Amino acid sequence: MRDDDQWYYCVTDGTVRQGKESRGLDRMGPYPDRAAAERALEIAKERNRAADESDEEWRN
Template structure:
């Protein structure tokens, strides 16, 4: 069993946090190191998207 099998994931289909790969790959975000971080998955993804969008804007301008 590798580390990802024991990591924490956020399930997009039912908005739960689970340990291990219990949801389809397209339905999960992670792995995260712990439950608390996985619970913040949507916030983390939004921050990463914002940062990438800002980098794109700087590149294009």
């Protein structure tokens, strides 16, 4: 899949864009479709929670 076909979430203004329209530091993704990009913050929160739980299990 080409970069222009993938979807990104712009953290600066909260928009979802197809292709690399925003700066790399302002962009989350790529995501396979618009719906996934719209959930970027939720997906990141879920991944962070899972990583935190894994770290806690490792410590114990």
